[in-house]
Amino acid sequence: xxxxxxxxxxxxxxxxxxxxxxxxxxxxxxxxxxxxxxxxxxxxxxxxxxxxxxxxxxxxxxxxxxxxxxxxxxxxxxxxxxxxxxxxxxxxxxxxxxxxxxxxxxxxxxxxxxxxxxxxxxxxxxxxxxxxxxxxxxxxxxxxxxxxxxxxxxxxxxxxxxxxxxxxxxxxxxxxxxxxxx
Amino acid sequence: xxxxxxxxxxxxxxxxxxxxxxxxxxxxxxxxxxxxxxxxxxxxxxxxxxxxxxxxxxxxxxxxxxxxxxxxxxxxxxxxxxxxxxxxxxxxxxxxxxxxxxxxxxxxxxxxxxxxxxxxxxxxxxxxxxxxxxxxxxxxxxxxxxxxxxxxxxxxxxxxxxxxxxxxxxxxxxxxxxxxxxxxxxxxxxxxxxxxxxxxxxxxxxxxxxxxxxxxxxxxxxxxxxxxxxxxxxxxxxxxxxxxxxxxxxxxxxxxxxxxxxxxxxxxxxxxxxxxxxxxxxxxxxxxxxxxxxxxxxxxxxxxxxxxxxxxxxxxxxxxxxxxxxxxxxxxxxxxxx
Numbered sequence: 001x002x003x004x005x006x007x008x009x010x011x012x013x014x015x016x017x018x019x020x021x022x023x024x025x026x027x028x029x030x031x032x033x034x035x036x037x038x039x040x041x042x043x044x045x046x047x048x049x050x051x052x053x054x055x056x057x058x059x060x061x062x063x064x065x066x067x068x069x070x071x072x073x074x075x076x077x078x079x080x081x082x083x084x085x086x087x088x089x090x091x092x093x094x095x096x097x098x099x100x101x102x103x104x105x106x107x108x109x110x111x112x113x114x115x116x117x118x119x120x121x122x123x124x125x126x127x128x129x130x131x132x133x134x135x136x137x138x139x140x141x142x143x144x145x146x147x148x149x150x151x152x153x154x155x156x157x158x159x160x161x162x163x164x165x166x167x168x169x170x171x172x173x174x175x176x177x178x179x180x181x182x
Numbered sequence: 183x184x185x186x187x188x189x190x191x192x193x194x195x196x197x198x199x200x201x202x203x204x205x206x207x208x209x210x211x212x213x214x215x216x217x218x219x220x221x222x223x224x225x226x227x228x229x230x231x232x233x234x235x236x237x238x239x240x241x242x243x244x245x246x247x248x249x250x251x252x253x254x255x256x257x258x259x260x261x262x263x264x265x266x267x268x269x270x271x272x273x274x275x276x277x278x279x280x281x282x283x284x285x286x287x288x289x290x291x292x293x294x295x296x297x298x299x300x301x302x303x304x305x306x307x308x309x310x311x312x313x314x315x316x317x318x319x320x321x322x323x324x325x326x327x328x329x330x331x332x333x334x335x336x337x338x339x340x341x342x343x344x345x346x347x348x349x350x351x352x353x354x355x356x357x358x359x360x361x362x363x364x365x366x367x368x369x370x371x372x373x374x375x376x377x378x379x380x381x382x383x384x385x386x387x388x389x390x391x392x393x394x395x396x397x398x399x400x401x402x403x404x405x406x407x408x409x410x411x412x413x414x415x416x417x418x419x420x421x422x423x424x425x426x427x428x429x430x431x432x433x434x435x436x437x438x439x440x441x442x443x444x445x446x447x448x449x450x451x452x453x454x455x456x457x458x459x460x461x462x463x464x465x466x467x468x469x470x471x472x473x474x475x476x477x478x479x480x481x482x483x484x485x486x487x488x489x490x491x492x493x494x495x496x497x498x499x500x501x502x503x504x505x506x507x508x509x510x511x512x513x514x515x516x517x518x519x520x
Contacts, residue, residue: 038230065282080213082188082213128284
């Protein structure tokens with residue numbers, strides 16, 4: 001094949017895209033390689049590259065919380081994180097919370113308290129609540145409400161969401177005191 | 183988002199070298215504001231320089247008894263840091279009044295300073311905006327300006343600085359440490375952000391080749407008598423209409439020293455030294471507070487929709503000074519105004 005002319009090479013250089021890179025994300029305990037452009041968000045890497053569609057795209061601007069996941073144990077908005085910056089990170093999504101067929105206590109509590117209607121915000125609500133419980137800053141219903149303010153529910157299931165989180169928190173506290181008693 | 187290149191800075195010198203070499207590059211840390219601006223096509227950097235691996239994530243004591251906060255300390259870690267909770271609760275409270283837990287987990291100390299206004303016209307790329315497109319005009323002055331500034335405005339821009347954290351840092355007289363090709367320098371907080379004047383496109387006095395490396399807090403934290411009172415359209419997760427940071431040093435009912443800074447009212451955290459000087463030596467009474475509020479708002483000017491902010495700020499200052507003098511700071515969880 002003939003080599004491209006210098007004009008064509010120049011054109012190519014002008015329009016060449018920044019190179020894709022391969023990064024490793026440890027998603028729900030499994031190392032996954034993704035080859036992505038610099039502008040691929042963590043949310044898009046999870047949904048489009050790894051087919052983990054449990055994490056939802058709501059506003060895509062960090063305002064609704066539907067995309068909440070845990071990165072290295074901390075809840076963040078995955079729509080505002082670049083996947084390329086998370087090389088080597090531990091990522092927990094809604095798909096990673098259950099243990100086999102046993103639901104995570106928050107998932108169980110959300111069902112028992114009817115803490116959702118359409119369900120679109122629910123994966124983000126549950127991941128955010130998991131982060132909230134790990135942070136250990138919420139003790140009262142007021143504090144749960146304040147520290148869940150980054151997750152919007154347009155069906156308005158808030159009272160039941162708070163009740164579900166309170167129950168999961170109590171369960172965790174009971175498990176802890178049980179451990180201490182042993 | 184536009185297509186951009188990505189590079190990771192290996193140390194502060196490398197970060198400075200990279201930003202100096204490419205004027206259209208930007209640093210990225212938490213990304214909570216920058217990625218949003220890029221998605222809206224307001225920011226279009228050629229290259230992002232990832233600074234998240236730089237060793238700027240410590241909170242350390244300074245020799246004079248203050249604290250040095252690394253620029254990469256996440257907002258949430260700072261708010262809940264034991265030394266902040268014990269000695270600078272005003273700062274912790276202001277941080278917790280802003281954004282959401284997810285955003286506070288991501289956002290960095292340095293990035294909080296450098297976040298841009300949330301003026302709707304700045305974000306809306308089809309309308310004129312002198313901050314986004316110098317010389318194109320200001321759409322807010324005759325537009326929907328409910329969220330806009332009442333102090334320090336110019337004919338070119340009436341945008342507000344959106345940070346809560348920075349209002350507390352202004353009241354606490356923090357200093358900003360920055361490193362550039364010319365070396366390191368320390369900037370008084372009052373001199374860090376700018377008023378719009380005729381160059382509203384420039385938010386701060388940080389030079390193009392500089393990186394913020396740390397914030398330094400002086401020893402005095404006003405822990406006993408402080409408050410951060412934020413008034414907004416929703417109870418949580420909304421930018422301030424008006425916010426007030428107060429730190430008082432009180433002995434026997436007399437104010438020895440006062441710090442008073444406002445958010446949501448100007449292009450920078452608004453501190454009024456004349457009002458503070460009036461409070462110093464005055465009794466901690468409503469009459470003193472009223473006089474201080476009048477002084478702060480003597481040149482306030484509304485633009486229509488935001489006229490209410492002048493009266494709101496006056497009442498907010500009175501309430502915040504009362505909260506601080508009583509030693510009953512505003513809770514950021516229980517939303518009833520104390």
